[in-house]
Each structure stands twice: as structure tokens, then as C-alpha cells.
Amino acid sequence: MNTIQIEDKNFELMIESDPIKKRILLLAIQIGVDYEDKCPIFIGVLNGSFLFIGDLMKDITIGCEIEFVKVSSYEGDQSTGNVKQLIGLPKNIKGRDIILVEDIVDTGKTLNFLIQVIEKEQPKSINICTLLHKPNATVTSVPVLKYVGFEIPNDFVVGYGLDYKGLGRNIQGIYRAIGKTE
Secondary structure (H helix, E strand, C coil): CCEEEECCEEEEEEECHHHHHHHHHHHHHHHHHHCCCCCCEEEEEECCCHHHHHHHHHHCCCCCEEEEEEEEEEECCEEEEEEEEEECCCCCCCCCEEEEEEEEECCCHHHHHHHHHHHCCCCCEEEEEEEEECHHHCCCCCCCCCEEEEECCCCCEEECCECECCECCCCCCEEEECCCCC
């Protein structure tokens, strides 16, 4: 399908599922090399990262742990700018290598919020792994994103874990909104 409709919005195919899976394999290989003799904790940011981190974990070959946090700053298709922590961090991260796994980094506010919370727990290191990055949407200073699947324009996107009004997370590719988003 090249176009889909979710609620009142139309979307066109931006990235097919095969290139996504290939890129995830490459990210997993890179992480495996970088953490060869370590046992990092992957922290997935729910809800959007669930497909990405699930597929990433299938390709990770090093010893690791996985945890999840849930934060939100979106209403509809716009970030409110107000980040709320809904499910907290595990307490066993002091002195550990952390890989924070995001579905998308756009404004940078959610990412900066999470990093501040994680840093209070004194991890050994924090690196970011994101499927998508919108460099032109960034409004705050974002730390170096070590593992990036795809850089995309500042379009509203759904699919592969990303949603519109709670719908579309299960769509295999990534689709961008057609026309104006409000």
C-alpha cells in the first residue's frame, strides 16, 4: 500500500519495512561491536519504540538486559512540550552502560528529560539509539545520537510503532502525513 488513511488524515509510504529491517540489523551489529565485552541495559521508551526494540533485540548477539519507561509529550500529532514520566526507571542502573532506545527524536525535549532522570541514577554511560531522527524539528540541545536508523524531514509519521490518535502502530512501513497537519 502506498497510501493509507487513519482517522481524518491521509498518509503516503515513506520507508518500506525491508529497508527498516536491514537498517536495524546494521545498528545491532554496530552496537554488538561497541559493547562486545559489556552487558548494557537497553531502555525502551514506550509506546512507540516497542516494535523497533523488539526487532533490534532479535539481532543483538551480546549479553544485555532490557527495561522500559513510558513518557508522553504528544496530543494528537503535536508535541505539547510538557513531558510527563508515566512509568519509571529501573533502580539497578548505577554504574551500568545504558542504551536508551527511542522510536523518534524530534524536538529533543523528551530525550533531554529522560537523560536528566537517568543521569541522577549515576550510570557508567548513556548512549541513544533511535529509529528516526528529525534534525530540523529539534528545538533543544540534543546529545550525540550514536545509533540512528534514518534521518527524516520534519513530517508527521506513523507506522512501525508510531501512532496517530493511538492508531497505526501496527503498520509495517513508515508513512508520512499528506497535506497540512494541525
